Amino acid sequence: MKHILLAAALAATAGMAQAEVKVGMITTLSGGGAGLGIDVRDGFMLAVKQAGRDDIEVLIEDDQRKPDIAVQLADEMIQAEDVDVLTGIIWSNLAMAVVPAAVAQGKFYLSPNAGPSALAGKGCHPNYFNVAWQNDNLHEAAGAYANSAGYANSFILAPNYPAGQDALTGYKRFYESDLAGEVYTKLGQTDYAAEIAQIRASDADSVFFFLPGGMGISFLKQYADSGVDLPLIGPAFSFDQGILQAVGDAALGVVNTSQWNKDIDTPANAEFVESFQAEYGRLPSLYASQGFDTANLLMSAMDKADVADADAFRAALTDADFTSTRGDFAFGPNRHPVQDIYVREVIKEGDVYTNRILDVAIEDHADAYAAECPQ
Amino acid sequence: MSFVFLVEQVLNGLQFGVMLFLMAAGLTLIFGVMGLINLAHGSLYMIGAFAAAATAAATGSFLLALAAALAASALAGAVIERLVIRQLYDRDHLDQVLATFALILIFSEGARWVFGSFPLYLAIPEALSGPVTLPFGIEYPRYRLALIGIGLAVAAGLFWLISSTRIGVQIRAGEADREMIGALGVDIDRLYLLVFALGAALAGLAGALIGAIQSVQVGMGEPVLILAFVVIVIGGIGSIRGAFIGALLVGLTDTLGRVLLPGLFGLLLDPAAAASVGASLASMAIYILMAGVLIARPQGLFGSA
Numbered sequence: 264m265k266h267i268l269l270a271a272a273l274a275a276t277a278g279m280a281q282a283e284v285k286v287g288m289i290t291t292l293s294g295g296g297a298g299l300g301i302d303v304r305d306g307f308m309l310a311v312k313q314a315g316r317d318d319i320e321v322l323i324e325d326d327q328r329k330p331d332i333a334v335q336l337a338d339e340m341i342q343a344e345d346v347d348v349l350t351g352i353i354w355s356n357l358a359m360a361v362v363p364a365a366v367a368q369g370k371f372y373l374s375p376n377a378g379p380s381a382l383a384g385k386g387c388h389p390n391y392f393n394v395a396w397q398n399d400n401l402h403e404a405a406g407a408y409a410n411s412a413g414y415a416n417s418f419i420l421a422p423n424y425p426a427g428q429d430a431l432t433g434y435k436r437f438y439e440s441d442l443a444g445e446v447y448t449k450l451g452q453t454d455y456a457a458e459i460a461q462i463r464a465s466d467a468d469s470v471f472f473f474l475p476g477g478m479g480i481s482f483l484k485q486y487a488d489s490g491v492d493l494p495l496i497g498p499a500f501s502f503d504q505g506i507l508q509a510v511g512d513a514a515l516g517v518v519n520t521s522q523w524n525k526d527i528d529t530p531a532n533a534e535f536v537e538s539f540q541a542e543y544g545r546l547p548s549l550y551a552s553q554g555f556d557t558a559n560l561l562m563s564a565m566d567k568a569d570v571a572d573a574d575a576f577r578a579a580l581t582d583a584d585f586t587s588t589r590g591d592f593a594f595g596p597n598r599h600p601v602q603d604i605y606v607r608e609v610i611k612e613g614d615v616y617t618n619r620i621l622d623v624a625i626e627d628h629a630d631a632y633a634a635e636c637p638q
Numbered sequence: 639m640s641f642v643f644l645v646e647q648v649l650n651g652l653q654f655g656v657m658l659f660l661m662a663a664g665l666t667l668i669f670g671v672m673g674l675i676n677l678a679h680g681s682l683y684m685i686g687a688f689a690a691a692a693t694a695a696a697t698g699s700f701l702l703a704l705a706a707a708l709a710a711s712a713l714a715g716a717v718i719e720r721l722v723i724r725q726l727y728d729r730d731h732l733d734q735v736l737a738t739f740a741l742i743l744i745f746s747e748g749a750r751w752v753f754g755s756f757p758l759y760l761a762i763p764e765a766l767s768g769p770v771t772l773p774f775g776i777e778y779p780r781y782r783l784a785l786i787g788i789g790l791a792v793a794a795g796l797f798w799l800i801s802s803t804r805i806g807v808q809i810r811a812g813e814a815d816r817e818m819i820g821a822l823g824v825d826i827d828r829l830y831l832l833v834f835a836l837g838a839a840l841a842g843l844a845g846a847l848i849g850a851i852q853s854v855q856v857g858m859g860e861p862v863l864i865l866a867f868v869v870i871v872i873g874g875i876g877s878i879r880g881a882f883i884g885a886l887l888v889g890l891t892d893t894l895g896r897v898l899l900p901g902l903f904g905l906l907l908d909p910a911a912a913a914s915v916g917a918s919l920a921s922m923a924i925y926i927l928m929a930g931v932l933i934a935r936p937q938g939l940f941g942s943a
Contacts, residue, residue: 293747294857297755423917431910445909446900447917451861453852456650456782457896463777464643477853480757485851488762488779490769509757509853 284570285320286561287340289333289361290351292325296476298505299353299550300325303375305543306554307350313538314562322346328353330360337361341368347570348373350557353550355379355398355426366390369573371580375557376550380429383599384632390573392580393599394557396522397630398426399433401498404520404604404624405471406437409496411624412518415440418467418493420458422474423447430473430498436631443467448474453481459489469493475500480509487513494518499618502609504548507616514609514616522602523552523589524620531586546617552588559585591627597636601629642776647897648890653782655889656789660844661862662869662881663796664837670876671812671833674723675731677738679841679866680859681745686711686842687849687858688749691758700763704846711842712835714745719834727830742860749856757855760846785847792840793882800878809833813876868924872931874941883939888924895923 291300479501499521689710873880900916
């Protein structure tokens with residue numbers, strides 16, 4: 264197992280009294296979906312680098328998108344490395360395998376991406392903080408947008424796995440009109456000819472889809488070529504910076520929902536976008552912004568409390584006293600974000616495909632599970 | 639469910655089937671002639687797609703991209719045959735599986751090293767984009783029709799090669815009795831290299847053609863590889879005709895299963911549950927088909943017992 268040790272503690276001289284915080288980052292750096300993990304890692308490390316701190320040490324390991332490997336890495340980080348804080352996991356099924364055990368052992372977990380409903384409701388934990396979103400949020404915003412756009416007959420599709428079912432549930436929670444069809448595809452499916460024919464044969468006036476990663480690339484390319492021209496809506500996961508370049512013109516004009524975009528007009532966000540581009544030579548994605556925010560949240564808590572004092576550190580994290588790339592950022596009672604979700608549109612800037620914000624879909628949106636979280 | 643809708647879905651199933659055939663043909667040839675299980679066949683598919691995407695980005699020409707895909711995957715096939723596969727012909731299947739699995743990891747990480755972790759862009763050529771209207775008012779993407787045509791043409795070419803050429807005679811003889819054709823003076827090393835490169839080129843062609851309507855990314859070959867194995871098990875290992883029929887059966891079963899099963903359950907259950915149960919069963923359909931074929935004919939439809 265390769266062991267990348269990235270220590271920001273370059274000048275850590277022996278005998279310094281300052282508290283060291285050791286962070287274990289388990290994320291996906293190889294295989295399909297590695298782009299997401301790489302963005303989270305790069306965003307996180309950029310924030311650490313900019314802060315120039317010598318009291319934070321980050322161990323980064325690759326989970327290969329496999330739950331068993333993630334569990335093994337978490338055990339190693341907790342038992343052998345004695346980390347204080349864990350972070351980095353991209354996928355909900357991996358988060359479900361790692362997070363409950365880690366927080367039960369007194370570690371803090373800051374989620375830079377996955378937000379499964381099970382960890383937001385009854386299974387919430389005082390040491391688990393989600394810095395991205397609860398999984399349903401972007402889909403709910405898409406449903407809200409569909410209402411305001413006047414869509415009355417949506418065709419909806421998602422892969423047949425828990426996050427896919429959550430997606431359609433989230434959309435239907437806010438969308439108020441009829442459904443022209445509801446289809447579950449195979450997870451990892453790459454050909455959507457059969458589904459597109461069903462859309463063509465239905466009398467839908469709009470299509471909502473949740474197909475993250477390569478599935479979305481395939482769907483968008485095939486949809487654009489099919490001659491079906493109903494408006495598409497989706498969450499940002501099929502429209503992030505890494506994916507859009509592979510979809511090309513087929514994505515232009517498609518409306519999608521996100522809690523972040525590079526044109527959110529705050530000084531912190533402008534600086535983040537510029538410095539990320541300077542550091543890595545590409546535009547940041549929403550995943551990169553989430554990694555960046557996660558690191559800044561962690562460092563804001565380190566300024567206020569010693570990680571050894573769990574209660575004080577927890578309170579400091581709950582304050583969320585940092586400048587988010589998203590503008591306003593606060594935690595709800597279940598330590599998930601309460602935030603604005605935007606409607607974006609895919610555009611082309613020069614040679615680069617990217618998004619611009621059209622409107623706010625839902626303001627100060629909290630998740631539907633907070634009430635189930637025992638306080 | 640209208641007639642037009644069904645015809646469109648049958649075309650979709652055919653298109654899926656002929657592309658699977660390109661993958662399965664190489665796999666079954668290599669197994670039939672050399673007795674080798676090549677898990678890295680999916681990597682050759684990926685190499686074809688990556689070579690096509692890189693060439694299309696540099697030159698803008700889809701034809702050049704296809705040529706590059708054929709050349710790159712055939713070359714990669716020839717190189718791994720010489721360096722790795724050649725050591726494995728006399729070993730048992732477990733060693734072959736282990737070594738070719740290692741090749742998957744090497745090719746995947748190699749592709750990431752060269753091209754990065756983000757998916758690449760490969761578009762269908764301008765001349766083949768957009769839908770075309772067929773008789774009965776069926777609208778169908780022109781590119782998918784072209785895929786069906788290319789797949790059928792390659793299949794016909796392959797049948798001709800195997801049945802009517804000298805090399806085809808050698809391939810068939812190699813399947814029947816490997817040692818004997820060596821004894822008859824056929825250069826077995828050259829024959830193996832040729833068959834392997836041919837199988838690799840077919841996989842690379844499939845990767846490039848499919849890459850234009852899907853996502854060109856690391857790991858794209860493995861899901862197709864699994865389906866290709868299902869195809870050759872159904873068709874009978876080593877049989878090109880079996881691979882063709884098997885690929886069409888799998889393509890049609892998968893596509894029509896996905897479309898018809900949720901509707902069927904819709905008669906019994908509420909829409910959300912029917913969609914979920916139907917989709918789950920549809921994803922099993924081809925494996926149920928495989929199990930059924932294996933019960934009736936353990937050697938596959940066209941396999942020799």
